[in-house]
Amino acid sequence: MKTLSIDIETYSDMDIKKAGVYAYAESAAFTILLFAYKYDDEEIKIIDLTEIKTLPQFIINDLINPDVIKTAYNANFERVCLSRFLNIKLPIEEWRCTAVQASMLGLPNHLKDVAKALNLDAQKDAKGTRLIHYFSIPHKGIRRTPKDDPIKWEEFKRYCIQDVKVESEIRKRLIKYPIPDKEQELYVIDQIINDRGIRVDERLIDSAIRFDAIYTDICKRSFDNLTEGVNPKSSKQVKEYLNSIGIEALSVDKETIQSILDNTKDEKLKRILDLKLKLGKTSIKKYERMKSCICNDGCIRGLLQFYGASRTGRWAGRLVQVHNLPQNHLDNLKEVRSLIVNGDYDLLEMLYDNIPDVLSQLIRTAFIPSEGKKFIVCDFSAIEARVIAYLADEKWRIEVFETHGKIYEASASQMFKVPLESINKSSPLRQKGKIAELALGYGGSVGALKQMGGIEMGLKENELQELVDSWRKANPNITRFWRIVEKSAINAVKGVSSSIDKGIIFNKKDGILFITLPSGRKLSYVQPKIVLNRFGSESIVYKGVNGTTKAWEDIETYGGKLVENIVQAVARDCLAESIKRLHKRGYRIIFHVHDEVILETNKDVLVEDIENIMAEPIEWAEGLNLSASGFETMFYKKD
DSSP, X not given: OEEEEEEEEEEOSSOHHHHHHHHHHHSTTOXXXXXXXXXXXXXXXXXXXXXXXXXXXXXXXXXTOTTEEEEETTHHHHHHHHHHHHTOOOOGGGEEEHHHHHHHTTOOSSHHHHHHHTTOSSOOOTXXXXXXXXXXXXXXXXXXXXXXXXXXXXXXXXXXXXXXXXXXXXXXXXXXXXXXXXXXXXXXXXXXXXXXXXXXXXXXXXXXXXXXXXXXXXXXXXXXXXXXXXXXXXXXXXXXXXXXXXXXXXXXXXXXXHHHHHTOOOHHHHHHHHHHHHHTOOTXXXXXXXXXXXXXXXXXXXXXXXXXXXXXXXXXXXXXXXXXXXXXXXXXXXXXXXHHHTTOHHHHHHHOSOHHHHHHXXXXXXXXXXXXXXXXXXXXXXXHHHHHHHHHTOHHHHHHHHTTOOHHHHHHHHHHTOOGGGOOTTOHHHHHHHHHHHHHTTSOOHHHHHHTTTXXXXXXXXXXXXXXXXXXXXXXXXXXXXXXXXXXXXXXXXXXXXXXXXXXXXEEETTEEEEEOTTXXXXXXXXXEEEEOTTSSEEEEEEEEOTTTOOEEEEEEOHHHHHHHHHHHHHHHHHHHHHHHHHHTTOEEEEEETTEEEEEEETTOOHHHHHHHHTSOOTTSTTOOOOEEEEEESSOOOX
16 A cells, blocks of 8 residues: 655645634635655655646545555644645545654654654754745735745745655654554544534624623723723733832732732722732633634634643643633523623623623633534543542442442541441531542642642641541552552563553563553653652653653653553543444534533434443443433533
């Protein structure tokens, strides 16, 4: 079977970072400028589409030929753009994404970073960004052509050719680790979901943006009057103002401002600080982001990135970032939403003091089903708690999930040796059980309880360690599981492979530590080595992308963190099974978030049917008890 490696350079008047590739390619100004390609081990060639206007027929034929595999780095871009340019829907099944293949091996997300990490002979041309800005983006509303700078144009061609060379070298280097058939099948479904898109309520979005502008202007004028001209967006000016009234503030971030607000009785200062917090509310930007990436049919596409989290294989959010949407807690969500859709600002202002908070809570509701349809939102119940109990064989927890499922109450009962029936939702012991469950499952200690907000939730400093000890004593198999995983991983790095219960395998090959999951999928840790940690014990360090700095650097890990990766990865694989089942049975998945699936269905589809499908046993996880809970709605929300 032939392989066709592709890289394209394009032009559009849309900002691809804001609009996403689907809206970008829909613009009337969109076109493909350059098409570089390579068949198998043949030389790389380039087609200048500013000269011949269309691709040769043999290329078009091969783009729809099932016997020719098409590859690209971030293949979604090439596939969507070429489909638009040729006005042909190119078959997703025939594409392979080198970015996915690299991510599965724990490598960075960007082409240039992968080339560096692999120390390839071919590296991405650093001039690329400058050339893209020159030819692919309008300058003061005008498109620059090859005639404007023929020398730069020749450089642009070489840059496009170099990208094919780099992509081909990456694929060749990773040839021993192709994308498994199961994951390729899932990638195809993922692309179908992204192509399908989700409808948004443009009236709601437009009104929300307008309401925010009105409210922001009112708040700015009030802030200006109260502070006599201080700019609320200037940290320096706000700090100087606070210092001038006797309050020393090293920072004016949200936490600092809230702390000052909580500890002052000065009504004027309270008003100033309250305005500062309201003006700092950024959730409205989600509406603006939605606005920028709406396609011609009123839908947003490309919200999910397959294998966006290389450590676990989970999806990542793109564009609107659906994985971190604000929650909604308004009791009368439907009525408040109607006020905004109908543009009734005065009534909204009369009913609610904090307009930004209301708008923030309604962001989810901007996603709506097509006419005559409804949403079914269904998610796994306590999936990570179920998975860790299953993997560690913590029998009392497994029994909880096979019966009543009240893990917070059961955890408190187990920790404090009190009858389960004596603990209800308002019980302080349940609160302790809940925070212990959320903070301590992956080796966390006192610091994890604090970070999870334990002090703010009413726990006392002197009882935190006791809570840690109680939880670990109540969960001996889980704490043992941390040690087993850590020891197995360290031994694997040293060259001694091993397997543990539930078919989890640890081995090192080609400079990568692999952890094989029950599903058969593998987690990858690049260039692992053993070091002594700050406690003087052996620890694993590997190369990875720092979550904060985004730099490719040494990352230290330990038993609890490895268990977290494994548990989240197994939970991801459970979701993947449900996505495949639902897709094969004809259900229309719109998007999914963490452990939740959002379907657009006919009005007669039952929630119970979706719950039952998601709870079906999984072949590779015999004994894992799954449960799902769903609801139907006419706009997306948290139940």
